[in-house]
Amino acid sequence: MWEQLIIQPMTNLLLFIYDLLGHGPHTFGLAIILFTIVVRLITWPLNASQVKGAQAMQELQNDKEWQDIQKKYAKDKEKLAQEQMRIYKERGINPFASCLPTLVQFPIIIGLYQSIIRALSVMPLDMLKLARTIYPFQNVEGIIPLNSKFLWMNLGSPESIQVLGFALPTLAIVVALTTYIQSKLTMPTSSNPNDQSAQMSGMMSIYMPLMLGWFALTFASGISIYFITSNLLGIIQYAATGRANWSNLLPGGNKKSVIKKK
Amino acid sequence: MKTKKLILILLLALGALFLSACTGQTPSNTWHGLAADADRAYISTGSFIYAVDLKNGSEVWRYPPKTDSKLLYFANPVLTADGQLLIGSSGKTHDFISLDAATGKEKWAKSFSGARGGWVASPLVINDTIYAPNTDGFLYILDMSGSQSSDPIEIGGTLWSSPVTDGSLIYISSLDHHVYVVDPAKHTVVESSDLGGAIPSSPVVGNDGAYASSLASSIQFAKPGNQPSVVTQTDDRVWGSPILDGQTLYYADLSGNVYSLDLASGNQNWSVQPNGPVVASLLIVGDQIYVTSEADPTSKLGMLIALDREGRTVWSKEVGGKLYTTSVASGDLILVAPFQADYTLAAFDADGKQAWTFKPAK
Numbered sequence: 230m231w232e233q234l235i236i237q238p239m240t241n242l243l244l245f246i247y248d249l250l251g252h253g254p255h256t257f258g259l260a261i262i263l264f265t266i267v268v269r270l271i272t273w274p275l276n277a278s279q280v281k282g283a284q285a286m287q288e289l290q291n292d293k294e295w296q297d298i299q300k301k302y303a304k305d306k307e308k309l310a311q312e313q314m315r316i317y318k319e320r321g322i323n324p325f326a327s328c329l330p331t332l333v334q335f336p337i338i339i340g341l342y343q344s345i346i347r348a349l350s351v352m353p354l355d356m357l358k359l360a361r362t363i364y365p366f367q368n369v370e371g372i373i374p375l376n377s378k379f380l381w382m383n384l385g386s387p388e389s390i391q392v393l394g395f396a397l398p399t400l401a402i403v404v405a406l407t408t409y410i411q412s413k414l415t416m417p418t419s420s421n422p423n424d425q426s427a428q429m430s431g432m433m434s435i436y437m438p439l440m441l442g443w444f445a446l447t448f449a450s451g452i453s454i455y456f457i458t459s460n461l462l463g464i465i466q467y468a469a470t471g472r473a474n475w476s477n478l479l480p481g482g483n484k485k486s487v488i489k490k491k
Numbered sequence: 492m493k494t495k496k497l498i499l500i501l502l503l504a505l506g507a508l509f510l511s512a513c514t515g516q517t518p519s520n521t522w523h524g525l526a527a528d529a530d531r532a533y534i535s536t537g538s539f540i541y542a543v544d545l546k547n548g549s550e551v552w553r554y555p556p557k558t559d560s561k562l563l564y565f566a567n568p569v570l571t572a573d574g575q576l577l578i579g580s581s582g583k584t585h586d587f588i589s590l591d592a593a594t595g596k597e598k599w600a601k602s603f604s605g606a607r608g609g610w611v612a613s614p615l616v617i618n619d620t621i622y623a624p625n626t627d628g629f630l631y632i633l634d635m636s637g638s639q640s641s642d643p644i645e646i647g648g649t650l651w652s653s654p655v656t657d658g659s660l661i662y663i664s665s666l667d668h669h670v671y672v673v674d675p676a677k678h679t680v681v682e683s684s685d686l687g688g689a690i691p692s693s694p695v696v697g698n699d700g701a702y703a704s705s706l707a708s709s710i711q712f713a714k715p716g717n718q719p720s721v722v723t724q725t726d727d728r729v730w731g732s733p734i735l736d737g738q739t740l741y742y743a744d745l746s747g748n749v750y751s752l753d754l755a756s757g758n759q760n761w762s763v764q765p766n767g768p769v770v771a772s773l774l775i776v777g778d779q780i781y782v783t784s785e786a787d788p789t790s791k792l793g794m795l796i797a798l799d800r801e802g803r804t805v806w807s808k809e810v811g812g813k814l815y816t817t818s819v820a821s822g823d824l825i826l827v828a829p830f831q832a833d834y835t836l837a838a839f840d841a842d843g844k845q846a847w848t849f850k851p852a853k
Contacts, residue, residue, distance in 0.1 A: 352521040352611065353691060353815075360706060370707045374667070
């Protein structure tokens, strides 16, 4: 099921783009970048709804009625939940709207990783599987074997550059940095010092860059190309909505800035 | 807040778990390598190389004594005239080793830190010189003590198959679609022929050239000084090497078609489709052609099938697992090494009777 629904379509889309690009040196890296753009375009409405949902939840934290019921029913959790649901319903807010798109990203990331590994076919069994994965309309003879070189990287292995005798994981650093920038830009400010949602966002902006940076350090560099492209596109998408909070990138910017609205 | 924190941490942990399950390094896993002499079979299964007594299927020795996660052996081990067993690692480290075939003791090991790839292919030994193809596209040249006696020869692409020789020239196929001809006296590539598809298996020498199969669904003939010519087209891609017996060429494709071709006339003698896809090369012993079918379409288990020279099925046996490794003959026995099966090696006689199976002790 996973194979037919995720791995095969993803691998074939990747290889289709790779073939369109002429399957020469460096083209598999470009194929991953284009593939990521396609995936981002497909999931654009989901990401937009995530942004909208997060924004609505954030704005709710600063709402007087919301803050009043928090105080009023602080000791009655059941009643508090009922009141929260009433407000959600009245204002047309789906509290899970910001979570769903994040969950959708996981199978894409996992599928992409498995597709990259299969496409690069490091061992005979991988190539045999690849030959059987490729749809009949594709140019199998021309595509196989894939050229795994992209710039200075082998896309099937973790990346590092030797600097003064040390292996510097440049891609992992860029992944962590772009993830941090993206999460900071998308993090709205709050006037409420006890705002739980803002605290959660703050935690995410620390944990996510560390986690994705660790993935980039450990996994095939092809997946890092996906992360970086995806992060940059996320930043562009958010900036295009006019909601990017650039002042968050500065120290203390989170407290001083004001949420930009359309 | 606590619940939200818990959900967040659980989500992150779940994501980490999913991706960790994919393994950090590029997975190194493929089917077993197999070789045999008159008394023993030698099988490489990843972490270990085993010597198995052909009389009863018992383990004679294993190498290394304890597993080393950085070393993985999948190539067919090569036996030399002076009793060495040669094989390289395709794991994180690319050691190339020589074992004493009698005892399993290491005679020498070279780290090959300069090689950018591992060893999937078996080496070729000619007159006390070892020609070892690496996945980095270079053909490394060693003497029988493991020292690099010459600079490696740059071939190209990724090398997964053992070189073959006609006595003067070396033919080596590459995944970059080419069959290369190397002059060992000059240490250079003297010619290359593009066959239009990746070539994962060795060519076979004959008629002053070499016949090679490829994923371009054809068998082609590469002769030095000439353009490669298509000998025949196949219904599907061909993974295994063709087998030349006199002027008859035998080969099988990934759809499970087995072919016999008369090279003198260029006419196909026959083609049959016994049972399931065929990845391994065919094996000819006496009057029988042994086909190792990857898996029966119904039972999904590997099959060993014996055909006569007219393509008629003499017998077929369910072996188990999946069969990718080319079977090997020794004396009266046909050895097959199933992948992902209850046992690692099985021996059959010419009538299809199973003599024994070998399963490594833990």
